Amino acid sequence: MAETVKLTINGKQIEAEKGTLLIEVARQNGIEIPAFCYYQNLSLQAACRMCLVEVEKTPKLQVGCTLPVAEGMVVHTDSEVVRQSRKGMVELLLTNHPLDCPVCDKGGECELQDMTFRYGLGESRFVERKQHVDEEQWSPVVYFDRPRCIMCYRCVRVCNEGLDVTALGVGNRGVVSQILPNFHDHLECDECGACIDICPVGALTSGAYRYKTRPWEMHHVGTICTHCADGCRTTLGVRNEKIIRGNNRDSSGINGEFLCVKGRYAFDFTEHPERLQSPLMRAGGRLEPVSWSQALEAVAKKFIEVKQGSGHFGVIGSCHTTNEENFYLQKFARQVLGTKNVDHHRSGDLATLFDALTDRGKVLATVEDLANAKAVLVVASDLAQQHPMLANQIRASRRLRGARVYTVTPGPVREDKNAVASVRVQKGGELAGIESLRDKLKAESDLTIVFGDAIQGESLRKLIAFGDSLGLAVKYICLVDYSNSRGAFDMGLIPRDGGLSREQMLARDLDVLWVVGANPLKEVRGESKAGFLVVQDLFLTETAQRADIVLPAASAYEKTGTVTNVCGEVQKLKAAINVMGPKADLEIMGLIAREMGPAAVRTLGMWLPDKVFEEIRKTVHGYDVPMPVVATGGAAPTMPLNGRVAALPGSISSAGDTLFTSGTLGRYSKVLNSVMESPGALYEEKGRHS
Amino acid sequence: MLAAYPEGRKRSAVVPMLIYAQDETGAVTPELIAEVAKRCEVEPLQVDEVVGYYSMLHRKPLGKYHVQVCTNISCLLVGGEELYEHAKKKLGIGNKQVTADGQFSLEEVECMGACSWAPAVEINYDFHHYVTPERLDQLIDALRKAN
Amino acid sequence: MPTTLYNEPSPLETKVLSKRFGLENSHRLDTYLAHDGFKAFLKARQMTPEQIVEEVKTSALRGRGGAGFPTGLKWSFVPRTSPKPKYIVINADESEPGTCKDRLLMEYDPHQLIEGILIAGLAMDAHKGYLYIRGEYRYLIDHTDRAIGEAYSKGYLGKNIAGTGFDFDLYTHSGAGAYECGEETALLDSLEGKRGIPRMKPPFPAVAGAWASPTLLNNVETFSAVPNIIRDGGAAFAALGTPKNGGTRLVCISGHVNKPGVYELPLGYPMLKAIYEVAGGIPGGKKLKAVVPGGSSCPLLKAEECDIPMDYDTLAKAGSMLGSGGMVVLDETTDMVKFALRIMRFYAHESCGWCIPCREGTTWLRKILQRFDDGGGRKEDIPVLGEVSKNMLGRTFCALGDAAAMPTISIVEKFREDFEKRLAGASRASELVTV
């Protein structure tokens, strides 16, 4: 423990680490020092002057947000003069504030409202005319209402320091100074909305949320974002079975407050008008709506027929569906249909990774490990685009704890900006690039290697050998694409024991191809080769269009279950809304089984997420995670190592999604399609110097 | 200009570069911002921030002769305000406006360091001390004629 | 370049810094060399840095930029042995209303300033200096650049200065219109190419100033005094003034006087004598109403408070400040509402906007005063003026907020009747917006 000092706040004896900011010490001891501009983990501003307190033996009021505590300090945070000062500040702040709380999105959640209520003067002596300035739209998702802004600079800091995007600045000076977007009248940025979230007042509002509701009319559901593999926790604001807002203001989850544009806004695919509402069955060459019972019966009949006949099945699962669904699906395939032809779109070489790391301890980094890493090596990934939250963690570790970052990528990436060293390599040259960093990396005290799909098979084994040769603690993160890519692999949606890979299945004339939540025919021309194609999905994807039967599925925001993120951490989904037409994939599978007869149901067990998860915990290697952690919304790391994993047929490649795409779901998000950056490109210098 | 500053501190040249360039181009245009950003190795936004802050940087062109009348305290006491009112009438424009022919612009400015020789007027970068309305007329007429 | 002076000198002056003013081509290097130029530098080269700093301490020189901080003490704060490069920054932003002296020092005697900077360079082991000149003084930037060029060409700047083996580079840097950039840390931000926003202290510029390196920052006049101090000894300079208030300073007298001008007077010079004798008294035999003793940031003194010697400590005792030497004289006809308004218009225009109390307070006060001046004043406004000012005082990020509050408080308290007089004629109260 570092050196401590004793001080007195409001007569209370307090011991605190020397040099800690007074405002923090007070907060830790349950004493509120109000502040607008002070924000944990962002640089100090001392601009709002709300935090002024009395410190004995100093003539002027002292700034609580920048004052380090010292031995013997005697502080008063609630004396007459301090209260008077705060009243004065609030009164000054409100002089040009429009006081339009009734029509302000922030009303009810506004720090200025709260502060005025708690510390303000009952009335203002300000009788002058206010300066009105029209609201500006800076992007489809960012609106700026200047008179409401209190100039706390939080947005500027979160954008510059937090995101490393520098899309916001401060223009003009004096009373007309204002927050400025990077293209003078509009923003070109990550559109992550962190600025909106962090704004204590209603100055920055979201195009996706504004004027839709009053905050107190929503209820809030904490669940996991379904767009990429990072597994950010998002709190969905729901009103009348409609998701209205996503944020993570309570900092729960592995992402803290962070969300990218997808996590914050791209829940809107759920209400896209093209969302499938009822099962479809091919009749006379066209897909026609049918009832659930007709559809299920037809599927079951076909399954039984083929099972009793050729037995040529192919099953392609999803990177978005839950662990329970994936587990149930592979069990269905193997034990009910009797096929080994099970696969999903694999975007990272987990098989080789797990095999190569056999007999190691904890060498798979969790998000928290990454945050605490002293050095990080990013290989073959445009992390800020493809794994926004991991990139954010790395930035935070560098900024707050001085972590050292290295990059080995085919083109420029955002991490370069603050990297100790950046190496540009052609595809295939990654290992040579890493080798060139050997001496620098050797000097680190630990290292986390984060690598993309370019590192697979032999080169992955060589990477691990390289890691071993450094003589320091090395951890790994194998990047995969989607919200449950990792779970799909772990649950066994893989062609082991001689099963056919995804490509092989698509190339063969199988009698039945069953596709759950995937779009493998997207790039394939012509008819499906399968004799009978069953597709479960939210939309009529390229694959679903060629199906014989399409079953409308519920999205991640409409069901419960668990997913495993890129770092192998299991988290729980919570349904935010109920849907009428579609059903959760687990339920669909259960109902197919029921149609097939009691034996199938007996084999598979009930299609209840909790039951299936229990079975997963018992039977899936490394998934014996503590229930309370998962049940309370925590992230439980899995331990998939220490069992040999056989090599698998088929290819591994990332879909190459960017910040503004996420496969099919992203295509159906209005917000993602509306931002001008969409769809973005990887490894490109952001064209800000236009 | 960039060479004056320590290694890696090109940003330091932003303000002087802007004002010297403005003298050439007449105004700070988006193109100028982009150019300064490039030369000083900063984001255009960071130049934009600076442009709004400094009162001598303008996004719209001023007149060929920018008449700046100080009305701050020392000048105020000895007729600065009257002088400014006179200038408005003489030029037929208000604060920060430009005459139709683009020849003159007018600005009521803050103290410009001529307090002991007040009231003072600065036309472009030339100081004029002890200025009376008559003197101002002469100055302006002479400039008009010079064209 | 002018060799004629802007105002006649006064026989009552004690000419130390300004002794070359009025000489033909006083700004030229050869003129400077012919009149003691660079003797102090050569002397300082023989001294240890500690001895130089000690000499400055002995001189009781206090910063001429406004705050009056003891210069020698400030010089001793710079960690001379730091491995980082050290910088000398010269504050030539001269923007405090009422102040017009640095202009003359640069115009008439730029080499005196350069020599002062070089001596500071010796004392700090610094080899680069930046002369931050306000943008409005473009002619002076050009002028100083020429002087710097002359010094380079004759070996008084650059490598191996005057054969002493000491290297120093000096550059001018233009501001672009911002009073706040006179505040030392805002100046540094501006020098670094940013908006002129003051910095958090600590760290002080002495430790982390320009580009995060140790930086010595002083006003033009402060540096200009240094050659005299080194050449003739700190004690001789100190003896010109009063205890702890060494030397002479350039007092800029303006407003209602017969002979406004910049005059070099010793510290502790009687204020009334300055007004009535040096500056020739008040025109038309009018009575004195008030004095702004040292620039618009200082609380005003009423006529009856003016019978005092002008040094830092006496002015502080009188509830005001010696500030930047901008002394503005107001006769009995002065309308204090108008005067207060003009001051507040200035501060509202120049507030950088960083902190709430200054940004919002100056504008609010400006609006009230404007309304008052327009004839819409209310009785309730008078105490509000004082209270809002007090809500700013000591609570803003930098001293600009104080600078706006202090004169206002003094005007409202000392000249309340001027406000009350305006109430009688008030007619536009209906314009008020009530919330």
Ligand SMILES: Cc1cc2nc3c(=O)[nH]c(=O)nc-3n(C[C@H](O)[C@H](O)[C@H](O)COP(=O)(O)O)c2cc1C
């Ligand atoms: C708002 C504000 C404006 C200032 N303007 C100037 C200025 O124009 N010139 C100046 O020399 N000092 C100015 N100062 C004082 C400087 O901050 C600083 O104290 C001074 O330059 C230090 O030099 P000195 O010790 O030689 O006086 C200003 C201070 C404040 C708070």
Ligand code: SF4
């Ligand atoms: S007091 Fe505040 S707003 Fe005013 S100039 Fe200083 S920091 Fe800026």
Ligand code: FES
């Ligand atoms: S929190 Fe301290 S000044 Fe804003």
